[in-house]
Amino acid sequence: MNLLNMSIEELMQTEITSVSKKEQKIADAAAAVYVITKEDIRRSGANNIPDALRMVPGLEVASISSGTWAVQSRNVNSSLVNELLVLIDGRTIYSPIFGGVIWTIQDLPLEDIDRIEVIRGPGGTLWGANATTGVINIITKSSKDTVGTLASGGGGTLEQDFATVRQGVALSDDASFRAYAKYRSRGAFEKVGGGKEDDNLDDMRTGFRSDWQVDKKDLLTLQGDLFSTDSKTRETFFELTPPFSQSVTGDDTATGGNVLGRWERSISEESDFALQLYYDSLKLDYVSREVHGTMSDVDFQHRFRPFTNNEIVWGAGYRSVYYDVDWVSPLNTFVPEDDTTPLYSAFLQDETWILDKKLAFIVGTKVEHNPLTGIEVQPTARVIWTPNDNNSVWAAFSRAVRTPSFLDERNGLVLAVVPPDANGSPLTTRGFVPGENLDAEEVLSYELGWRNRPHPDVTLDTALFFADYSKQISEVAGDSYFSEGPPPHLVVPFMANNNMSSYTYGGELVARWQAKRWWFIEGSAALLELHSSDGKSNAVPRQQYRLRSFVDLPYNLELNSFLRYTDAVVIQKTPSYAELDLLLTWKATTNLELSVVGQNLLHNKHVEYGTGSLYGVAAEVPRGVYGKATLRF
Amino acid sequence: MWMKSKLLCFFFLVLCSPAVSWPGGAQAQTNQAFEEYEVKRAFVYNFLKFTVFPSDKTAETLDICVADGKTVLQFFAQMRGYKVGVKEIAIIEVNSNNEIDRCDVIFVSASIGKKAGDILEHAKGRGILTIGEDLQFCNMGGMICFIAAEKTLRFGINLKDAKRESYNFSSQLLKLAQIVERQS
Numbered sequence: 001m002n003l004l005n006m007s008i009e010e011l012m013q014t015e016i017t018s019v020s021k022k023e024q025k026i027a028d029a030a031a032a033v034y035v036i037t038k039e040d041i042r043r044s045g046a047n048n049i050p051d052a053l054r055m056v057p058g059l060e061v062a063s064i065s066s067g068t069w070a071v072q073s074r075n076v077n078s079s080l081v082n083e084l085l086v087l088i089d090g091r092t093i094y095s096p097i098f099g100g101v102i103w104t105i106q107d108l109p110l111e112d113i114d115r116i117e118v119i120r121g122p123g124g125t126l127w128g129a130n131a132t133t134g135v136i137n138i139i140t141k142s143s144k145d146t147v148g149t150l151a152s153g154g155g156g157t158l159e160q161d162f163a164t165v166r167q168g169v170a171l172s173d174d175a176s177f178r179a180y181a182k183y184r185s186r187g188a189f190e191k192v193g194g195g196k197e198d199d200n201l202d203d204m205r206t207g208f209r210s211d212w213q214v215d216k217k218d219l220l221t222l223q224g225d226l227f228s229t230d231s232k233t234r235e236t237f238f239e240l241t242p243p244f245s246q247s248v249t250g251d252d253t254a255t256g257g258n259v260l261g262r263w264e265r266s267i268s269e270e271s272d273f274a275l276q277l278y279y280d281s282l283k284l285d286y287v288s289r290e291v292h293g294t295m296s297d298v299d300f301q302h303r304f305r306p307f308t309n310n311e312i313v314w315g316a317g318y319r320s321v322y323y324d325v326d327w328v329s330p331l332n333t334f335v336p337e338d339d340t341t342p343l344y345s346a347f348l349q350d351e352t353w354i355l356d357k358k359l360a361f362i363v364g365t366k367v368e369h370n371p372l373t374g375i376e377v378q379p380t381a382r383v384i385w386t387p388n389d390n391n392s393v394w395a396a397f398s399r400a401v402r403t404p405s406f407l408d409e410r411n412g413l414v415l416a417v418v419p420p421d422a423n424g425s426p427l428t429t430r431g432f433v434p435g436e437n438l439d440a441e442e443v444l445s446y447e448l449g450w451r452n453r454p455h456p457d458v459t460l461d462t463a464l465f466f467a468d469y470s471k472q473i474s475e476v477a478g479d480s481y482f483s484e485g486p487p488p489h490l491v492v493p494f495m496a497n498n499n500m501s502s503y504t505y506g507g508e509l510v511a512r513w514q515a516k517r518w519w520f521i522e523g524s525a526a527l528l529e530l531h532s533s534d535g536k537s538n539a540v541p542r543q544q545y546r547l548r549s550f551v552d553l554p555y556n557l558e559l560n561s562f563l564r565y566t567d568a569v570v571i572q573k574t575p576s577y578a579e580l581d582l583l584l585t586w587k588a589t590t591n592l593e594l595s596v597v598g599q600n601l602l603h604n605k606h607v608e609y610g611t612g613s614l615y616g617v618a619a620e621v622p623r624g625v626y627g628k629a630t631l632r633f
Numbered sequence: 634m635w636m637k638s639k640l641l642c643f644f645f646l647v648l649c650s651p652a653v654s655w656p657g658g659a660q661a662q663t664n665q666a667f668e669e670y671e672v673k674r675a676f677v678y679n680f681l682k683f684t685v686f687p688s689d690k691t692a693e694t695l696d697i698c699v700a701d702g703k704t705v706l707q708f709f710a711q712m713r714g715y716k717v718g719v720k721e722i723a724i725i726e727v728n729s730n731n732e733i734d735r736c737d738v739i740f741v742s743a744s745i746g747k748k749a750g751d752i753l754e755h756a757k758g759r760g761i762l763t764i765g766e767d768l769q770f771c772n773m774g775g776m777i778c779f780i781a782a783e784k785t786l787r788f789g790i791n792l793k794d795a796k797r798e799s800y801n802f803s804s805q806l807l808k809l810a811q812i813v814e815r816q817s
Contacts, residue, residue, distance in 0.1 A: 003671055003672060003674070003675035004674070004675050004678055004712075004715070006675060007679070008676070008679045008683075008805075008806065008809055009809065011672060011675055011676055011679065011786070012785060012786065012787065012809065013785060014672050014785060014786075015784045015785055016668070016669040016672050016784065016785065016786060389707075456707065456710045456711075514711070516714070517713070517714040517715060
């Protein structure tokens with residue numbers, strides 16, 4: 001919303017906040033933060049959250065298939081990244097069952113997102129375990145800001161059909177409500193070697209949000225969603241009898257929902273607390289497995305100032321996770337098949353500032369008790385120095401942990417069946433066997449950053465890091481053994497242990513330039529080096545570059561472009577690639593916005609994740625075009 | 634241009650509304666209020682659009698001077714290049730009374746305090762549109778001033794003093810303003 005386009009009447013109804021209330025946020029500037037605003041999302045042409053994340057320097061986003069993505073920060077990317085914590089309005093969408101985020105089922109209307117805050121680097125102290133490489137916080141708009149009707153829809157070659165309808169109402173001066181319903185359908189990717197993959201995606205989602213400012217001090221929020229996602233998939237099934245492996249295509253269906261309630265109470269200008277509860281349920285009816293998982297969570301936090309120049313935030317939480325996993329193939333196992341486990345957590349953070357707020361120190365720690373590894377402690381110490389209005393320097397040291405997922409410890413999965421051969425080699429299976437008593441992975445991270453405004457229209461943001469990982473979980477071939485079956489066969493097990501270590505270092509630079517009133521440019525570069533004890537190198541893209549340009553043209557037209565380059569990930573057989581998205585938008589009337597989006601324009605198709613899905617099939621992202629219309633009133 | 638406030642927002646984080654959310658999961662309310670000076674800047678842009686300038690103001694640029702207040706300057710600087718009618722806006726920082734002479738408009742930041750009176754004295758007879766941040770500014774002879782309501786902004790116009798400097802305003806602006814008078 002550009003205030004300069006508003007009338008005086010509208011401006012007189014616009015609420016303002018005073019600067020002092022925001023000074024508490026100094027601590028948050030002592031980290032490598034990047035905020036994706038609503039305008040960034042609107043002007044990116046992205047039609048889903050992972051695509052919107054591509055602009056963040058230091059984030060690796062790779063499309064694996066039409067409905068699946070791999071997202072990671074400053075480390076090795078895969079379909080299940082267990083070091084990156086992702087939240088939507090404070091609800092974790094990182095699943096401890098699989099050890100990753102299923103991006104396919106997170107299709108909230110992008111028009112409901114207020115901003116996405118991305119922190120690269122460990123966020124363990126503030127956010128808990130499994131935030132060793134970063135935290136992504138997706139924040140939706142208050143229903144107060146979505147009063148009215150919104151209808152958007154469109155179609156194209158890859159984004160074949162999509163439509164969103166949202167209705168918001170002001171229930172009173174202090175309470176509001178919105179509900180939405182959304183549908184999308186995405187076409188299949190290309191097969192390497194020609195033809196189309198079997199991986200198209202269809203999903204439906206509906207949800208609501210309500211906010212009520214009960215009185216001056218109390219704010220209540222209630223929100224929830226229901227979804228159903230269907231993606232085509234091709235799975236390989238193994239057997240101990242001929243033909244030993246079969247390719248099966250079918251539908252992977254995921255359904256689920258969540259409900260979240262929050263109470264925020266402002267005690268004074270300098271003190272407030274919040275209480276949040278949520279319940280999340282997921283059912284996967286996949287070709288390969290059936291999984292049911294639920295999560296119940298309660299969190300409390302309190303902020304206050306014991307002295308001037310000193311602020312404390314502390315909190316406590318409890319989460320209960322239930323799962324029930326059933327592999328379709330009898331060769332795969334999950335032990336125990338179902339379980340309910342508790343997670344307890346508490347954190348404390350102290351912020352002190354001196355020299356007229358020019359220097360601030362932050363010290364804190366989070367302590368969690370989880371069912372697999374017991375107690376884990378994640379401390380951090382940070383400092384931020386703001387010598388003048390145009391410069392800010394910060395440094396941080398943190399220890400963060402990645403607890404094993406249930407998949408790491410309890411999953412047995414056959415990866416290959418090798419038939420007996422003429423030379424007498426027996427029938428052999430190779431696969432993961434459940435790990436035992438794994439420890440949490442640990443990272444010690446050292447970061448440095450500098451924000452600078454060399455000119456009123458230019459900002460530079462630099463972040464450097466060195467992260468030392470130890471006790472990393474990796475699969476190592478164990479001693480083969482004979483199994484009676486039937487039929488009798490040799491088992492080559494891959495067992496998980498904590499014997500791997502590695503270190504990463506690198507940095508990100510973001511430069512923003514308001515070149516003209518009508519032209520904004522942002523460029524970023526991310527460098528990343530990884531050295532691993534298992535000798536695997538070239539497991540991360542060593543360089544990534546981004547260039548975004550927003551141009552306001554006459555006649556209410558906008559031309560937005562996004563050029564990106566990602567270096568090769570040799571070990572994943574992903575070549576380097578450069579791609580370009582272009583978005584032309586026309587604000588036809590105050591209520592109607594039309595756009596045409598071209599995505600991945602530089603090549604007919606390209607690979608972003610070379611090793612593909614679990615069984616090694618890589619799909620290629622095709623060039624695509626779609627049109628969209630958005631009506632608001 | 635919206636992105637300029639993002640530059641500021643991103644750079645400082647402390648000036649974002651709100652910057653980064655709370656730790657631990659429970660979310661601070663997404664505060665949809667706007668930065669005070671973002672809103673004031675938009676108001677000022679509108680004031681200019683509805684101001685009838687004295688007929689001898691024929692230059693191609695509209696020189697808006699900002700007296701003191703670094704924060705104000707950073708926000709207002711983003712208006713550079715915007716047009717009011719055929720004139721292009723230029724934002725200039727002034728630190729002393731002498732520098733005021735070239736101004737068409739002067740925005741007097743609240744941080745100036747008592748010195749505002751000096752500026753108003755000096756501006757007399759020079760045909761400068763004076764804008765301040767509180768009612769007292771108008772009472773001292775300033776032409777337009779912001780008046781804080783509980784969470785929003787109102788504004789006052791000292792029509793008598795404005796007319797004395799050959800300024801006038803569109804009725805569209807006057808009907809929304811609180812008409813104020815100088816008070817000794």
